[in-house]
Amino acid sequence: MEQTDRWIRQVVIVGGGTAGWMTAAALSQVLENNVSLTLVESDAIATVGVGEATIPPIRTFHELAGVNEADFIRDCHATFKLGIEFRNWSAINSRYFHPFGVYGTKKDLGYFFQYWLRLAELGKVADFETFSLCTLAARRDAFAPPSTTPNHPLEHLYSAYHFDASLYARHLKGLSTHRGVSHKLGDVVDAVKNPETGFLEALVLKSGERVAGDLFIDCSGTRGALIDKVMGSAFEDWSKWLPMNRAIAVPCERKLPLSPYTVSTAHAFGWQWRIPLQHRVGNGIVYSTDFASDDQAAQRLTETLEGPALASPNRLRFTTGRRRSPWNKNVVAVGLSSGFLEPLESTSIHLIQSSIQRLIKYFPDKTVSKIVMDAYNREAEAEFENVRDFLILHYNATQRDDSPLWNYTRTMPIPDSLANRVALFAERGQLDLAAEELFQATSWLSVLLGQGIRPRGYMPTMAFQDDNLLAQGYERMKQHLRNVADRLPYHADYLRANGLTNEAVASLAV
Numbered sequence: 001m002e003q004t005d006r007w008i009r010q011v012v013i014v015g016g017g018t019a020g021w022m023t024a025a026a027l028s029q030v031l032e033n034n035v036s037l038t039l040v041e042s043d044a045i046a047t048v049g050v051g052e053a054t055i056p057p058i059r060t061f062h063e064l065a066g067v068n069e070a071d072f073i074r075d076c077h078a079t080f081k082l083g084i085e086f087r088n089w090s091a092i093n094s095r096y097f098h099p100f101g102v103y104g105t106k107k108d109l110g111y112f113f114q115y116w117l118r119l120a121e122l123g124k125v126a127d128f129e130t131f132s133l134c135t136l137a138a139r140r141d142a143f144a145p146p147s148t149t150p151n152h153p154l155e156h157l158y159s160a161y162h163f164d165a166s167l168y169a170r171h172l173k174g175l176s177t178h179r180g181v182s183h184k185l186g187d188v189v190d191a192v193k194n195p196e197t198g199f200l201e202a203l204v205l206k207s208g209e210r211v212a213g214d215l216f217i218d219c220s221g222t223r224g225a226l227i228d229k230v231m232g233s234a235f236e237d238w239s240k241w242l243p244m245n246r247a248i249a250v251p252c253e254r255k256l257p258l259s260p261y262t263v264s265t266a267h268a269f270g271w272q273w274r275i276p277l278q279h280r281v282g283n284g285i286v287y288s289t290d291f292a293s294d295d296q297a298a299q300r301l302t303e304t305l306e307g308p309a310l311a312s313p314n315r316l317r318f319t320t321g322r323r324r325s326p327w328n329k330n331v332v333a334v335g336l337s338s339g340f341l342e343p344l345e346s347t348s349i350h351l352i353q354s355s356i357q358r359l360i361k362y363f364p365d366k367t368v369s370k371i372v373m374d375a376y377n378r379e380a381e382a383e384f385e386n387v388r389d390f391l392i393l394h395y396n397a398t399q400r401d402d403s404p405l406w407n408y409t410r411t412m413p414i415p416d417s418l419a420n421r422v423a424l425f426a427e428r429g430q431l432d433l434a435a436e437e438l439f440q441a442t443s444w445l446s447v448l449l450g451q452g453i454r455p456r457g458y459m460p461t462m463a464f465q466d467d468n469l470l471a472q473g474y475e476r477m478k479q480h481l482r483n484v485a486d487r488l489p490y491h492a493d494y495l496r497a498n499g500l501t502n503e504a505v506a507s508l509a510v
């Protein structure tokens, strides 16, 4: 092989959903004109089309992919998100907030929480949630952009977005094709493999056309048109821990305020999301056919909409789990083809993002080293398992015993990785988190406490402090955060003041 032949020159992406166009937008920005990019998309197979809530790292993706925030907010009817409110999860009528950002104003959350535990035992400190700026702002339906200036009052106001997933794919398609990504409509019905290496050489479309490539990115959704059908990468099923397998999504008119957060309301047989966008509210019910019928779920969703439905229900099926080798020879699965974790913590679009970032980090040459491929697959496995454990926590750590679903999830055996973490926290409020895990202390503390696990103790060194001085410091911090939160503009006013179209501005009123 000649030296000049070593590099990947042709990348083919299969699928034109969120994953396909996110991949195209990022690779076209990073690889520029050095590699030719082609996206093949079926015009007969629909995209999932839901996927409206995100988490803060999406801002990094937008920098990587060259997405301008103002254009994106306008084109995708986006709103801002400061976290998720969980209703009825630990018990019926309970409610807690999982915010972005940090508690307090320091980053060493372990100790912040440890001191708080000590003061709480002495009855000298306010509720833990009053130390989160995102929670305080969300409770007022207020929003301002986070500041990157150190020690700025808004330094700890982290945010993400809610947006219309179909408009997002369209926006990214515009960016990608403008940068030279070639777009083909056609169903992939066959593939040509090298008989010696097993590497994929070309896709065969229904029309008979062949699309050759050096590297293939499978963004074909749960079908796994390449990673499953052609490469045979096995799927690991996690339904025993996360039994939800159906969803029904319906947008409706907004009648409630434009809250800067997602709401997740648990039901006897599943849960329901509320995601406010500029022009509508996204709603969906997630359930398991082991615990409810499709009709029961549809009826519950319809009964609980806040305004008239704006479209007919979109029914979706899924199985929770992951692809064992999302990278197999010269095929890399990105998006739903690489696995699915239910949308409870808005992680799927993030998992697409991190797959793309990992692919860029380990971008191969034509030989596709097994060592590089294995490193990618190990990181993907760890990431999926960390998110899986965090989701299981919501179902397992509950006092609910009012239905077969909660009786099952409350008593099911959980992975050791999660059981050990919960045990350490329950004993003395400590968290054993690795730096590369997606969900860090703010998230675990919010959900562990919110789901009703109160540590029995704390680190002994916490008792060797001046409690009165500590209590004064916490009180000052509480007042400071409250003052900042009270001065923030309402979310709807912030969006109005930031260049939205007239139509969008009109729709913000309630």
Ligand SMILES: Cc1cc2nc3c(=O)[nH]c(=O)nc-3n(C[C@H](O)[C@H](O)[C@H](O)COP(=O)(O)OP(=O)(O)OC[C@H]3O[C@@H](n4cnc5c(N)ncnc54)[C@H](O)[C@@H]3O)c2cc1C
Binding pocket: 014, 015, 016, 017, 018, 019, 020, 040, 041, 042, 043, 044, 045, 046, 047, 048, 049, 050, 051, 052, 053, 054, 165, 186, 187, 188, 189, 219, 220, 221, 222, 223, 225, 247, 248, 249, 284, 316, 318, 334, 335, 336, 337, 343, 346, 347, 348, 349, 350, 352
């Ligand atoms: C109920 C539900 C709620 C969700 N909510 C959220 C959320 O709030 N936040 C979040 O981050 N994520 C969420 N997700 C996940 C999110 O929707 C997906 O991660 C995202 O849409 C990515 O999908 P995809 O692009 O991988 O697949 P799809 O959207 O399924 O796209 C697949 C593409 O592949 C094409 N294709 C398939 N087979 C072939 C073939 N043989 N030849 C050519 N083309 C082919 C199709 O035409 C389509 O263009 C949710 C998912 C579900 C099910």
